Amino acid sequence: MDFFQGMADNFSNLWTIIGDLTVTGLTQGAIYALIALGYTLVYGVLQLINFAHSEVFLVGAFGSVMVWGWLGYSSGAAAVPPLLVVIGMLLLGAVTASIFSGGTALIIERVAYRPLRRKNAPRLIFLITAIGASVAISEIVGLLVDRKVVSTPALVHQKFQVWFDPSDIGLNINSFGITNLQIGIVLCAIGMWLALDLFLNRTKFGLGIRSVAQDEDTAALMGVNKDRVIMLTFLLGGLAAGVAAVLYNLKFPQITFDMGFLLGIKAFTAAVLGGIGNLRGALVGGLVLGLVENWGAGFFGNDWMNVTAFVVLVVVLMFRPTGILGDSLGKARA
Amino acid sequence: MTLTDKLRTAGQKIRTADEKRASFIQGARGRWHDLPKAWRIAAALAGVVVLFALPNLYIPGIPFRTDEVDGGNSFGFVLSTIAIYVLVAIGLNVVIGMAGLLDLGYIGFYAVGAYSVALFGSPQSIVATKFPWLICVPIAIALAMVSGVILGTPTLRLRGDYLAIVTLGFGEIVRLIAVNAEFTNGTSGLGGMPTPPGTWPAGTELEGTKLFSVNDSRPFYWLTLVLIFAVIFGVKQLERSRVGRSWLALREDEDAASLMGVATFQFKLWAFAIGAGIGGLSGAMFASRNGHFGSNSITLLLSIMFVAAVVLGGQGNILGVTVGTVLAFYLPERFRSFADKRDLIFGLALILIMVLRPQGLLPSRRRARELADRRQEAKEATIVG
């Protein structure tokens, strides 16, 4: 009986704060989704888990904080700058982070993957070099910042744009609001996905990527430069990670050199959840993962947040191994 | 000559040198097998003696011991850690190297083994059965195997990469349960582990006192060595049996193996369970050696390091994975002065070695041939393309 009573209590706890949890879940999920895009792009083309992608994100996050710092917007209680400056800083941050992330992605491809592709090595070997690259990059960042926690500047003044009070319509849910930043993050994620989708489906470069994803040998025979396409894929993933990095910096007050690992696993989980190799899947998977783990935290308590995320992953894969939307960049989406 | 050209020729030089070295190793292996049996047995025995004497071994002028550096760790302790990790690597090699299943959450089984000893043996646990060590260890192995089957049954139908991520998730779930659950006592962990029975024999300095204690890890090293030899013997037998041949078949081509009548799922499950059992055994050894086990001892990165060590050394070949593990865990302890940069060096070394020698440092002959074939295919493809 106690058990059921406990479950009922848990559920009413969850229910009262479900509004807040949903909003934060979607925001967090949007960031997962942006990182997941990188995993899914590379997987779609090369059938390869780019384990070092979390570090692509990491470098972007540190890069943008560094540049902001140079311009005088470092951490701490500094007042929020005027709107124009904020926009300028955000754009600058996005550009810097994308350059850092994209550059890192290209270096990883060049150093850790290309020589192996030449040798037609099994996928496991790629995974190991990726792990090596991941460890090395996060250690380099760690040494550069002395393994200290780095604080991000408060660039955006977070305030509630919309406020809901479900008790008005008789629901026993606490009132909750959505901040400008949360709206911005979700919109950015959707925008990035749309842009990537258009790029893949409407441009010549996109055609190249899709053709290599479908059948690389035939694509090569048709005159597609495989190496260039693969570099482009890594670059696109890096750009998405750079955008994610800036949003992360705005949302969270601190970044650390070893934060990539867990975030990477979560994002990869999101990609698999949605169906890896599928852009729309990455978006859906990210949002679903964010929601599920936040609801899980509300139900089981905050300490079980990550457990919920991974249990859901295992269960989904058991019953639908190709994820929610199915996989394959080349086949399902072309 | 541009810089890229120079780099390319340098790379080619390294590669040819590397191929020469590889053929030398192959040659050495051939010569070894050509030796008279008596010689081989004598040399192997001498090697075993050296291994057992290692914790007490000093060679003047060669400071190989980890306690010969400032603030260094006890050599007996480091050796026992490495030996336990070698046991882990041998178990993981069954799963990855022999059956070709990529398991990134192997630490989960290791944790199950460690907590089994803690729960059933430690007076601080809520079970508090205080079973002696000799009962705890079989329980640890059994529970680890059961968890292997429980994890394997639903997931082993998944393709390679999905399997990798699911096992990674499993490892993380085990870790988080260890952190959060009551029975594991979270980060504070459980102490007062049971130890194997036995006292120091007559004639030794510590005559009559308990052989296995937290104060001296050398006996655990010796015991783990014995276990390693026993496990290697068992695994070798399996490798040569029908089971081993089925693993080989499903590693190289699962569909073909299935068509030829190999019960692929069943054999995968076997590989998983056996690997898990060995993982559980090593976890149990670790917990009783440390006398204490808490959730901080389980990290996903350690799990990934195990995989890296196996592949680095040469998957499929027991000697190779042993060498890989010893290097991955001994060098950082010996060169503590690089402590701050050791993970960085490890990461870079991992890339470099894998790029130059995808088959690992000491690959199994069969694996090396598979890789050479693939490389040849790639070459032909470029010529055609």
Add this chain to the structure above:
Amino acid sequence: MRRTLVRTLTGVAVAAALIGTAACAPADKSDDTGSGGCTYKIAMMGPITGPNAGLGKPILESVKLAVDQHNKKDAAHCVTLVESDDKGDEAVAPGLAQQLVQDQKVLGVVGPAFSGPTKASGQIFEDGALPIISASATRPDLADNGWKTFHRSLGNDASQGPAVGKFIKDTLKAAKVFLIDDKSEYGTGLADQAATALGSAVVDRQSIQPKQTDFSAIASAVNAAKPDVVFFAGYYAEGGPLAKALKTAGVTATFVGPDGIKDQGFIDGAADAADGSIITCPCVPAEKATGTFAADYKAMFGADAGTYGAEAYDAATVFLTGISAGVDSRAKMLEHVNAYDAPGVSKHIKFDDKGEIDKSVIVIWTYDVVDGKIVAREPIQ
């Protein structure tokens, strides 16, 4: 060709085996050369590298300072410092403890810094009769293992927890308190103690994960409970972002945290949410500390002594005064430590029979965060 290979192989193996059996004498390794020729050593054990190095650094440097001053003052009894880097990892600690116990010249250990490694290695120090004084391991049950060699130069969580409870109830007059711990040994122990002291005032208790960065979910739960005070038992790495997330979510309760968040890192992490927070700590404010420790530390390392620096300096001083007084064995050192009764820089140092600082001399201070600075408020009566 083949012959020679065989011969070399076997030769090497046999030779190695011979050396192995012959050189079984670890006794000759303790008569080390070098290290300045000092007769005795003390050790510092704690995280020197790795992710927790930030917490170990002030401890190591304070011990260095103490040893340096001692060696200048009393060159006849000079002391070598052994730096034992456990990375805060309990899986590494037992080996280091074995190593320190084996070296008979080591007469005392300042550390282990963290509770986990202390728990994992305490029995080894006990069996080796090597006295240890931790300057930072505060988990209460460490003193309950019956280890005679165990001491610590600061109050444990049990002394801080009830005082925190009393402070929240009596001084802050809070009717509803939300407890958050970080699942670490330190945080759980502290939260348990505070919960007992607060009784029915606790409206809810939740945990966060170490290294967690997103606290939105827990902030929602706190917001729903509408507490007067949020007490966070954990370290600054999570405390800062947590305080920030609470403020962002609109929580107006006073944020109270323990010594684990008494660090600039907390203020950096919490940014504008740090002001108004209250920190409790069984440590005396640096400006109230006696002697010239704070100035000396700054002169030597160019920075202010961080958390636990003064406690580590005191711990080292206990050992060093013993060596100056002619202590030449671990047994005598243990007697010396147990009989020690003198003012230190952080507080008066005197141990009770369990190795804890004598209850009567522990003072818990409260600190306010004002304009991004931690300023001393008052001791809890």
